Amino acid sequence: MFPTTSYINRRNNLRKEMGTGLLLFPGNQECSFNYLANTYSFRQDSTFSYFFGLDHPDFAGVIDLESGKDYIFGNDVDMDDIIWMGPQPTVAEQAKKVGVTNTAPLANLEAFIKEALHKGRKVHFLPPYRAETMIQLEQWLGIHHSQLKKSVSMELTHAVIKLRSVKDALEIADVETMVDVAYKMHTTAMKMAYPGIKEQVIAGTIEGISLSYGGPVSFPVILSVNGQTLHNHNHDNILKEGQMLLVDAGAESALHYASDITRTCPVGGKFNQRQKEIYEIVLAANLNAFAATKPGVPYRDCHTIASETIAQGLKELGIMKGDVKEAVASGAHAMFLPHGLGHMLGMDVHDMEGLGQIYVGYNDEFRPSEQFGTAFLRFGRKLEPGFMVTNEPGIYFIPELIDQWKSEGKFTEFINYDKVESYKDFGGIRIEDDILVTEKGSRVLGTPIPKTVADVEAIMAK
Ligand code: GLY
Ligand code: MN
Numbered sequence: 505m506f507p508t509t510s511y512i513n514r515r516n517n518l519r520k521e522m523g524t525g526l527l528l529f530p531g532n533q534e535c536s537f538n539y540l541a542n543t544y545s546f547r548q549d550s551t552f553s554y555f556f557g558l559d560h561p562d563f564a565g566v567i568d569l570e571s572g573k574d575y576i577f578g579n580d581v582d583m584d585d586i587i588w589m590g591p592q593p594t595v596a597e598q599a600k601k602v603g604v605t606n607t608a609p610l611a612n613l614e615a616f617i618k619e620a621l622h623k624g625r626k627v628h629f630l631p632p633y634r635a636e637t638m639i640q641l642e643q644w645l646g647i648h649h650s651q652l653k654k655s656v657s658m659e660l661t662h663a664v665i666k667l668r669s670v671k672d673a674l675e676i677a678d679v680e681t682m683v684d685v686a687y688k689m690h691t692t693a694m695k696m697a698y699p700g701i702k703e704q705v706i707a708g709t710i711e712g713i714s715l716s717y718g719g720p721v722s723f724p725v726i727l728s729v730n731g732q733t734l735h736n737h738n739h740d741n742i743l744k745e746g747q748m749l750l751v752d753a754g755a756e757s758a759l760h761y762a763s764d765i766t767r768t769c770p771v772g773g774k775f776n777q778r779q780k781e782i783y784e785i786v787l788a789a790n791l792n793a794f795a796a797t798k799p800g801v802p803y804r805d806c807h808t809i810a811s812e813t814i815a816q817g818l819k820e821l822g823i824m825k826g827d828v829k830e831a832v833a834s835g836a837h838a839m840f841l842p843h844g845l846g847h848m849l850g851m852d853v854h855d856m857e858g859l860g861q862i863y864v865g866y867n868d869e870f871r872p873s874e875q876f877g878t879a880f881l882r883f884g885r886k887l888e889p890g891f892m893v894t895n896e897p898g899i900y901f902i903p904e905l906i907d908q909w910k911s912e913g914k915f916t917e918f919i920n921y922d923k924v925e926s927y928k929d930f931g932g933i934r935i936e937d938d939i940l941v942t943e944k945g946s947r948v949l950g951t952p953i954p955k956t957v958a959d960v961e962a963i964m965a966k
Contacts, residue, residue: 505601506674506759511557512603514667515567515574518555521663525626527567528617528644531578533636534561545720549637550851550858551630551664553760557602563595564613564640565604570625575606577613617644628657630664633858661859668856669848669864670890675761676940676949679849679892682763683938683950685717685755690767690953693727694964697749697769703727703739706751714755722762722853726752731768731932732900734843747771748779748931754853762853764894765953766936773964775957782899783933783957785817789897790935790955793845797939797946802870803893804884807845810897811837811878815918818899823927826918836918838877839909840901846894847882849938854882855892887941892949896936901927 518527531552534543548559556565556576563578576599581592595607608616617627627645631653632638638649647655671679689710696706707727714721728736729743731750743749748770754763768786770779789810796806815837818824823840824831831837848855848864856864865883866872873879883893906928910921938949954963 505557508601508603510672510674511555514555515603517667518567518663519569519572521666522569522628522659524569525628526617526620527569527660528627528629529555529565529567530629530632530637530640531556531558531563531565532561532634533640535634535636547720548760550760550856551668554664554668554851556604558598559758560598562610564610566613566616573606574604575608575616576602576604577608577610577616579609579611614644618646621645626657628660629655630661630859631656661863665856665859665863668850670888671850671892671940672890675850676892678757678759678761679763679938679940680949682719682722682755682757682761683765683953685714685719686753686763686765687951687953688717689713689753689755690751690765691963693749693751693753694767694769694954694960695966697743697771697773697964699743699745699772701743703729703741703743703749706749707739710751710753714753717755718758719756722754722756722764726750726766729771729931731898731934732902732930733932734898734900743771745772746776748933750932750934752934752936756853760851762849762851762855763938763950764849764853764896764936765938766896766898766934767953767955767960768933768935769960769964774961778927778930779933780957781821782930785814785821786897786899786933786935787955787957788817789813790895790937793895793897794937794939794946794948797887797893797895797941798944799887799889799941802884802886803845803865804870804873804878804881806895807878807881807884808832810845810895811841814841814897814899822920822923824918825920831915831918834915834918835875835877836915838875839905839915839919839924840899841897842877842880842900842902842905843898844878844881844883846896846936846939849892849894857882887946889941889943891941893939893941894936895939896934898932898934900932900934901930902932903928 532549566575578595642649729747750768752766793806793810811832815828870885
């Protein structure tokens, strides 16, 4: 856990952003897998964890803006629990670690909230994303679960996003440690990527590395020779010479901070000419976008730089044609890059996406694009020091998309369909780093993970 003062400061900072009322933070509950007692690994709610730190199911935190008191509602274990789980610290002992002195059984929370509502006080809560939490909120607030969305506090949502967007030194260090775990995961995958091995063996091995460092993977491992499918969780293929293996995977820390890294390597350890040509374009897009990543720059502009680098490179290979800026402005490049440059990173791999991606990545000044491809850019607003974002351009040859656009005669002035046909068996390449925006620029977090053609070939040869 972070020092007690971190949690006290975070709650005090939140107070400064808010007006009046109670701030209600339901922690997560255990979630059943295939029968009640067999649960998924417990994952605390990120915002509860940010303000109240405790990694324990069935807790709820409350900040009372008028009285200045903070509360944790939760139950002490009884003998039945001790028999199955061993002795546990009391709620009061746990709460002390995060600077909270007011504790009460969870069953008292309903009356506590109802009394506040009865007095006409506002009870602020964030968008719930688990059914169990919706049921709790329905009970505590007397709002039918289907109507909760309408009552979510936008004031609290914006305040939490403002605070969680800027990472402090301890948070940065935690993410950086997780990037170093990702280094081990990705270099292991590269060393295993030889003909004859099943994808599942590599996927299981790297997930095991994450677990062995104490946390789960930060999202289900994406690992496939069919990298053109952006989130490919199928690991059934046997690797063959001539294919590229795309691995998008990261680790989550005990404090729930995530890394999110993608590397793509040639099966067998040597890029062929065609692979190298496409890889170098993606790498240039990653590097050009990174060079532009600094405070005050809208991340949307970095996305445009990556897109134009890709269109220029594909033009040089005869795959695209025409004016590069016009091609990107029209959205023609999105056939090969049908997603955004990146997203915010932090306690969630798509940080705070549960609070509403539009509020995390956009504001009144920067609205999301409606154009296919760029519309999937999750973060478009101006960068600030302390923000963490991913930089993850890619080039994909998606046969179904190629066929559809070709049959519709889409962007024939910018896409050379005859040439594209010969790449339909290529797959996809993505390269992703985790970036910290600093006072004057930005830096790639963690130990550098092999990224150039030469470095990837060198590690694979080991
Ligand atoms: N790493 C998965 C994603 O960014 O969506
Ligand atoms: Mn990502």
